[in-house]
Amino acid sequence: MKQGKAIGQWLGLLMLLGAVASSAAWAQATKIEFWMPGQEPTIRSTMEGVIKKYEAQHPNVRINYTQVPWEEWFTKLTAAIAGNLTPDISGLGYGQFGMLVGKDLFAEIPLEAADRQDIEAWALNAGSYRGKLYAFLLPETRPFAYRKDFFVEAGLDPNKPPKNWDELREYALKLVKRRGGKVIRAGVDIPYLGWVEQVYLTFYAAKKENANLWEEGGKPAFFDQEGIDTLQYLVDLRLKHDVVLPSDQQSIMGTAFESGAAAMGFPKSQGLPMLLASRPGQIGFALPPKETYSKTLTLGTFLAVYKNAKNKKEALEFQRFINSKEAMWEIYKGILFLPTRKSLQERFITDQDYNRILAECLKNSVSYAVNPRFGEARKTINDELGEAFYGRKSPKDALKAAYDKLLELSQR
Amino acid sequence: MPTGMARRERAQGVLFYVFMGILALVMLFPLLIMVTTSLKSEAEVYMQEAFTIFPQTWRFSNFIETMRVAAWGRYFLNSVFVTSASVVGSLFLNALAGYCFAVLRFPFRNALFLLLLVGIMVPYQALIIPQYLILKSVPLFGGNDLFGRGGTGWLDTFWALIIPQLSGSFGIFLCRQYFLGIPRELFEAARIDGAGPFRVFVHVYLPLGKPVLASLAILKSVAVWNDFFYPLIMTSSDSMRTVQLGLQAYRSYALFRWDLMMAACILVSLPLIIAFFVFQRNFMETAVASGIKG
């Protein structure tokens, strides 16, 4: 019995402490939970700078910042959603946004007219669903890049990148290096394992206007003659001309071009400074080789506020701040997400010599449409495209199989 | 001894060492690669046309540089704390439980033991979400009310990383097997002398159980130290990360720093390697003696 009394006393004390603590919290500042994916230390330092500025302007708000490496990001966020422990505001993967926006997870953004004028339409479209805006896009794009030193080695003019698909193939044939019958340096980097639908989309969009893998909602839209021809061209680069290396877009080791094992490729814009620093003067940039059009894959990270956020109003305010001119410029300088405001374009283009090309790429970009089953859909396409790249299916059969599966998926 | 036999024995001896030596080299070759890669400069690892074994310049500074990439000091502290607490706690609890199942008699003993076997068989990826939800709902912790609602419970705290580790079906199983092999007369004698069950445990079985405890300690240390997936889900702050999570920090936009990554892998494995060499004799001579007794 004595024990029972002691326990009762402890419980009482705990409850008292709990009451005191929560009332103390009442008087404290509003707390906002902010999560960002990625592991670069520059993300943290840049965001913390932005946060500091915001907190200075809003003294009764405290922002708790957490950064999660991409490897863990999806698991982490899924667990948070399951446990109803989502942050107030967070970054989101490109496809991830598409999967979650349809589940009514995000708060609609009250966009002012001035912002609507200033922010590029394609950026606003990317973050919209059924006509409403739910997230701001922090874009990264993938221009065409090539190794000038390898060009010179192969007898090509380092200032004349390939202009179309035929030239791309011809150059690749000249630039490839083999040993023992095996390609050890690819002519052009076509990552055909892992996320091959990204490469496919880039080239497909060069053949067809407004190309996309699927419509908003997931209905597949790639099974046509242009799609088949695109896949045939890409598959030939591997099977017929043998100018590519096994390369995985999301490999932990980076793509072949980034690691110096390919002469031409499509590196991510965020990695360019590091790439250039490691090979000064050797990298050239251009718009992707044109077939009918010249399109660049533009993805990036979305920024959204959660609908059930504890402090939604303050979170939306913070989101607006991140998207403001000053913060957007800081984020560009620190993390290399490209600015989407028209008013920043001049400053952007003069900031780095290759930014002119990046700006052009952004204007002609292609990306994923919103798909509530993004994860499964893209894996399905990826698998079927892979079958074509390994010569197990003809491009037409592969695309047909992918189309059928995606159609069924979108209707479930 | 006839010289023929002596010579043959010596030849066998040489053959043995040569054979074992080659085998050991093959076995350790990947480790060798890891070490030499960690000592290479970035340019060598990365931009080479082909692979070379030895570094041109021996960059021991890589080890220091790798520590700067993330808050390694903190990660190491976390891992050490979580691992030691888990090992000490689980060792005691498992030995005690194993003793109960092996020696003491009580109703439903066998059924209760069999139920524990489920714990050995289940895949951890499957359990992770329910575990996450349960850890989130621990009452009165992390801002939760009496019913475990409203806050984050044990998530992102050391409780989440340690408490679930304390119950090990495998550890209980091993201890039980081992204690079954200890003659029951010892138990009887001690009881007749008037000792309670707990005292018998502490004074008779624990001392005799040193071999199995040593083995368990090593197995548990390795398991907890190397656990990656579980801390991944249960922690979010940087200050709670363990050493395995730290290894994730090396992936970058453009360049993957193999040299720093390998250096980090070595540093992360080092404590266990050292512990292993220190406790080696203990572990290997008497390892899992309980397993033998079947």
Place this chain on the structure above:
Amino acid sequence: MRSDRIAYLFILPNYAIYLAFIFAPALAVVYLGFTDYSFVAAPRLIGLQNYFRLAADRIFIRAVVNTILYWIITVGVSMAIGLALAVLLNKPRRGVAFFRGTFYLPNVLSLVAVALMWLWIYDPARGVLTTLCFALGLPASDWLFDPRLALYLVMVPGVWTMLGFNMVIYLAGLQTISPDYYEVAKIEGASAVEQFRWITLPLLRPITFFIFVMSSIRSFQVFDQIYIMTRGGPLNTTTTIAFEIYQNGFQYYKMGYASSMSVVLLLIVGALTLVNFAYGREGSEGV
């Protein structure tokens, strides 16, 4: 025999934690296997639909096949090599402790580190294997990017880390076999091979079953290597049940479906464990 009910108190901490953090989640998973839970809304019961879908899911079937292949080969090879090494190193020669330590060392490394190491070795353009092939004039493969080879290549790190552990346990077992048996056999004129077959192997039986069960459970849960080295590719040739559980749960948000996969895995492992306990009881004190 008075019953020591205080034992309940002793096992309480263990049991409480076990029930809360292992058993209850396991039950939750079984339940979720009958639902369409996808994290955002509450789970909705859909009966056996998930299981029907599993039966027709080609990728899952592939994963099951891969997992079984992985299990048979890694456990078989690592046990065989482990036993062989244990027999060889059972002599009191000088330096034996060094060799034992060497072979056991890989078991102590983190799987993340091991997977990365082997990923580097397998790099198709510049890795160790490719370079070796060039040096020897052999045709180099794409290694992990070759759908025919990938699964077997992924097994190598698994065997590499497991065989030292098996060797150590076998060593302990060998040391309990009384040398008298061998003396008698030698006098009777039995060869080394015959001694091995008729004395060593049978007496090691309980250990063999123990190692077999533990290794099997571990190999059925293989995940880390796949996650880091191949992500299930190329063309789903290296996906395993555990990896599909992760993919479906955390990438596709199909937690109900992933849970049904977990139940399948649980049933397979459970069946294996039960069979082994029944079989391995010979020569051991009953459970």
